Amino acid sequence: MDTEVIVVGGGQSGLVAGYYLKQAGIPFVILDEEPRLGEAWRQRWDSLELFTIAEYCALPGLRFPGRKNRFPGKEEMADYVEAYGREFDLPVRLGTRVTSLEPIEGGYRLETTKGTFEAPQVIVATGAYRLPKLPDLASRLDPDVFQVHTGRYRNPSQVPGGTVVVVGAANSGAQIAPELAAGRRVLLSQGSPLPHFGRRFLGKGLHWWGDKFGLIAKPLMGERDRLHKKTILVGPSLKKLARRHGFELVGRTVDADGRTLRFEDGRSAEVDAVVWATGFRYDYSWMRVPVLDDAGAPAQERGVTSAPGLYILGMQCQHSYGSALIWWVKDDAAYLVERIRQFRPQAVAGRRG
Numbered sequence: 001m002d003t004e005v006i007v008v009g010g011g012q013s014g015l016v017a018g019y020y021l022k023q024a025g026i027p028f029v030i031l032d033e034e035p036r037l038g039e040a041w042r043q044r045w046d047s048l049e050l051f052t053i054a055e056y057c058a059l060p061g062l063r064f065p066g067r068k069n070r071f072p073g074k075e076e077m078a079d080y081v082e083a084y085g086r087e088f089d090l091p092v093r094l095g096t097r098v099t100s101l102e103p104i105e106g107g108y109r110l111e112t113t114k115g116t117f118e119a120p121q122v123i124v125a126t127g128a129y130r131l132p133k134l135p136d137l138a139s140r141l142d143p144d145v146f147q148v149h150t151g152r153y154r155n156p157s158q159v160p161g162g163t164v165v166v167v168g169a170a171n172s173g174a175q176i177a178p179e180l181a182a183g184r185r186v187l188l189s190q191g192s193p194l195p196h197f198g199r200r201f202l203g204k205g206l207h208w209w210g211d212k213f214g215l216i217a218k219p220l221m222g223e224r225d226r227l228h229k230k231t232i233l234v235g236p237s238l239k240k241l242a243r244r245h246g247f248e249l250v251g252r253t254v255d256a257d258g259r260t261l262r263f264e265d266g267r268s269a270e271v272d273a274v275v276w277a278t279g280f281r282y283d284y285s286w287m288r289v290p291v292l293d294d295a296g297a298p299a300q301e302r303g304v305t306s307a308p309g310l311y312i313l314g315m316q317c318q319h320s321y322g323s324a325l326i327w328w329v330k331d332d333a334a335y336l337v338e339r340i341r342q343f344r345p346q347a348v349a350g351r352r353g
């Protein structure tokens with residue numbers, strides 16, 4: 001065994017797990033495929049403004065710099081994540097992509113781009129938003145229609161002029177449509193309307209209220225609750241944004257053919273470009289452990305899987321609405337590290353023996 005715990009992923013979730021592991025005196029290593037900490041944030045679009053105020057962009061033990069009640073940009077968040085790893089001198093091996101995880105006697109073997117690692121316990125913290133979700137109808141558009149998913153969208157200079165449809169009106173689409181609307185005809189296509197809240201209420205950030213009333217940390221009850229609590233739209237209403245920035249709101253995108261997109265409200269548009277703001281999904285396909293359900297997600301209870309010593313951290317709504325949010329991931333991380341503490345190598349050998 002190389003160490004006691006391997007954490008896969010050095011984003012905020014993996015680093016917070018590292019923070020608690022270090023406090024508990026448990027030897028561990030964090031593996032991350034990127035060459036630098038904070039890359040998940042750096043790779044998001046240039047103008048991204050977080051929906052949580054700075055106070056709630058902090059991880060345990062290190063204050064987020066600057067005024068507490070402002071909404072930071074993504075570069076600041078990326079720099080903060082990088083500074084966090086440095087501040088607590090967390091043992092991170094960068095440029096190390098884990099390509100498979102399988103059970104072995106007394107623990108797990110991880111194949112990586114930098115060799116094989118083995119440990120009795122593993123925390124998988126590879127992020128809830130890994131792979132772009134693209135609807136099938138994207139493939140029915142002419143090849144000369146420019147298409148980009150928000151995972152690769154950076155700024156308006158990438159997108160040709162003319163008519164642009166932003167498909168998906170959650171937080172990403174609602175930030176990107178306004179900046180594209182300067183100099184282009186933009187349509188924002190909305191599927192199911194989301195519950196909508198302003199960024200501030202009585203001068204405080206929305207998440208401040210969610211924290212003070214315990215709503216974000218509250219455990220979700222069962223699968224139905226988990227599915228219903230997934231996304232909220234934070235910021236001005238779509239109607240207000242459309243009026244302010246001069247774009248059009250249309251219904252769900254239901255068909256594509258050549259250069260034409262058709263919407264559920266009966267409207268259609270000839271398009272030059274499409275920005276797919278259709279979300280992301282997790283990717284646990286590299287885990288060769290029988291814990292994945294039919295949708296490829298690990299079955300887990302507060303991050304604990306049925307495989308001894310294997311844990312998941314940072315999944316959307318894995319325990320509470322806050323499970324995949326910056327400030328609240330600490331609750332799940334602290335819980336898992338306590339489980340890990342109780343499940344040291346001797347215990348693993350005993351249970352498997």
Ligand SMILES: Cc1cc2nc3c(=O)[nH]c(=O)nc-3n(C[C@H](O)[C@H](O)[C@H](O)COP(=O)(O)OP(=O)(O)OC[C@H]3O[C@@H](n4cnc5c(N)ncnc54)[C@H](O)[C@@H]3O)c2cc1C
Nearest residue numbers: 009011012013032033040050051052098126127314325326
């Ligand atoms: C557009 C967007 C805006 C968001 N805004 C906010 C916000 O304002 N406030 C908030 O609280 N939350 C926000 N979130 C949610 C959440 O905070 C972020 O998604 C955050 O990046 C999640 O952190 P994480 O550590 O769980 O995953 P990630 O940040 O995705 O980190 C996962 C890490 O794992 C590494 N990795 C993945 N696979 C492997 C592998 N096989 N081998 C090795 N390394 C691997 C990656 O390189 C990455 O560094 C936002 C999410 C998105 C998508």
